Amino acid sequence: MSTYAVIDPATGEEIKSYPEATDADVERALAAAAQAYATWSRSTTVAERAALVRRAGELHTERREELADIIGREMGKPRDASLGEVDVCRDIYDYYADHGEELLADQPVPHLAGAGSAVIRRSSFGVLLGIMPWNYPYYQVARFAAPNLVTGNPILLKHAPQCPESAAALQQIFTDAGFPEGAYINLYATNDQAATIIADPRVAGVSLTGSARAGAAVAELAGRHLKKVVLELGGSDPFILLGTDDLDAAVDAAVEARMENTGQACNAAKRFIVAEDLYDAFVPKFTERMLAKNADLAPLSSVRAAETLEAQVDRAVAGGAELTSAGERSGGHFPPAVLTGITPQNPVFHEEFFGPVAMVFKAGSEDEAVALANDTPFGLGSYVFTDNDEQAARIADKLEVGMVFVNGVGLEGAELPFGGVKASGFGRELGTLGIEEFVNKKMIRTAG
Numbered sequence: 001m002s003t004y005a006v007i008d009p010a011t012g013e014e015i016k017s018y019p020e021a022t023d024a025d026v027e028r029a030l031a032a033a034a035q036a037y038a039t040w041s042r043s044t045t046v047a048e049r050a051a052l053v054r055r056a057g058e059l060h061t062e063r064r065e066e067l068a069d070i071i072g073r074e075m076g077k078p079r080d081a082s083l084g085e086v087d088v089c090r091d092i093y094d095y096y097a098d099h100g101e102e103l104l105a106d107q108p109v110p111h112l113a114g115a116g117s118a119v120i121r122r123s124s125f126g127v128l129l130g131i132m133p134w135n136y137p138y139y140q141v142a143r144f145a146a147p148n149l150v151t152g153n154p155i156l157l158k159h160a161p162q163c164p165e166s167a168a169a170l171q172q173i174f175t176d177a178g179f180p181e182g183a184y185i186n187l188y189a190t191n192d193q194a195a196t197i198i199a200d201p202r203v204a205g206v207s208l209t210g211s212a213r214a215g216a217a218v219a220e221l222a223g224r225h226l227k228k229v230v231l232e233l234g235g236s237d238p239f240i241l242l243g244t245d246d247l248d249a250a251v252d253a254a255v256e257a258r259m260e261n262t263g264q265a266c267n268a269a270k271r272f273i274v275a276e277d278l279y280d281a282f283v284p285k286f287t288e289r290m291l292a293k294n295a296d297l298a299p300l301s302s303v304r305a306a307e308t309l310e311a312q313v314d315r316a317v318a319g320g321a322e323l324t325s326a327g328e329r330s331g332g333h334f335p336p337a338v339l340t341g342i343t344p345q346n347p348v349f350h351e352e353f354f355g356p357v358a359m360v361f362k363a364g365s366e367d368e369a370v371a372l373a374n375d376t377p378f379g380l381g382s383y384v385f386t387d388n389d390e391q392a393a394r395i396a397d398k399l400e401v402g403m404v405f406v407n408g409v410g411l412e413g414a415e416l417p418f419g420g421v422k423a424s425g426f427g428r429e430l431g432t433l434g435i436e437e438f439v440n441k442k443m444i445r446t447a448g
Helices: 023-038 046-062 064-075 081-101 139-151 165-174 191-199 212-224 247-263 276-295 303-318 367-372 389-398
Strands: 003-006 014-018 115-122 129-133 155-158 182-184 203-209 228-232 237-241 267-275 322-325 337-340 357-363 383-385 439-447
Touching: 003 165, 014 165, 023 129, 023 155, 023 182, 023 191, 046 064, 046 139, 046 165, 046 212, 064 081, 064 165, 081 139, 115 139, 129 139, 129 191, 139 203, 155 165, 182 367, 191 203, 203 212, 212 228, 228 237, 228 367, 228 439, 237 367, 247 267, 247 276, 247 357, 247 383, 267 276, 267 383, 267 389, 276 322, 276 337, 276 357, 276 367, 303 322, 303 337, 303 357, 337 439, 367 389, 383 389
Parallel strands: 129 155, 129 203, 155 182, 203 228, 237 267, 237 383, 267 357, 337 357
Antiparallel strands: 003 014, 115 439, 322 337
């Protein structure tokens, strides 16, 4: 039985399965990617590759409705969110098509001792393996594929087993955009086959977006074979509210930050840390608006995901937390819920809740808020809401995270680097930093 299948996220019913790759398929893919690196990567210009990436973005727009239908079937994503994800992908492909040449341009090295010149030349790095998650089937691929294809790094793509249809649709897009054989290859690979690919000398690096457990396994294997790794893992992002002249707006932002993608986003706000003088007013408003989302809430990505979240909430309550919920789990549907009274002794205190469940904490001071925010194994993103600009700057400096968003949510963009620290991984995607990860920065020194 194949692990690659489209399964109704609400009921757990299998809709369609896809055959896993054979070992012969994997070998053919490795050979084709290596050949693409030896020929296409070396014989094309950045501008030529950027034109292909731009066409891939255009095809996302042309096939927008079809692409949205697919991820609705695969993971239950609501229609407007599905269409929005496709549109964001177009932005990413356009960004790297527009800026690829300048981002990969030679960098002169000034102030040489003696005559002559020196430059840092950015060139392709090699064949890459991408291991992608299910929660943003197109967006996650765009973040990885766009900069690397502009650079000239051929891609082997292992998508999440529950995203085989979107994986096939993306393969068709890159083929129809004009990428040659081997430049982008979708593989329905098993975990063992992925390990084989990482170990293969024809592969130069690997990028994984997923759990900390998966990241640790991939990093260990890649390190054993001296392969470059980029990891974007989990997060338990704090939403720190210390001051506001519009509490209702702050509450709306908090709900939006928690409920993005039905709460299934690594950089969604998950822990709400509220100043003592705002806490009693914030909690009932926030709880009411969270629970009101139940009326039109989509299912989680699978029945199993809902069961896992339910068990996690049960452990929180058994550990002394107070739960306010919109109802009971039904299949893959999990009702919005708010947890308060979670102490450091609670077994879930350091855990990530991947779904529409929020934890709310009270902070007696700015220092206590920062300490609570940093008291987590994760360090991906964060949100700081305050009416004091100096306070916002202080807190941003103190947070142990890769991203800080001040007085706003949904502010991510193709030009803004994305990534974290601690158990949230290392390396960056998007923006100027994203294209730097898998680049050979070759120094060329010429004597006078």
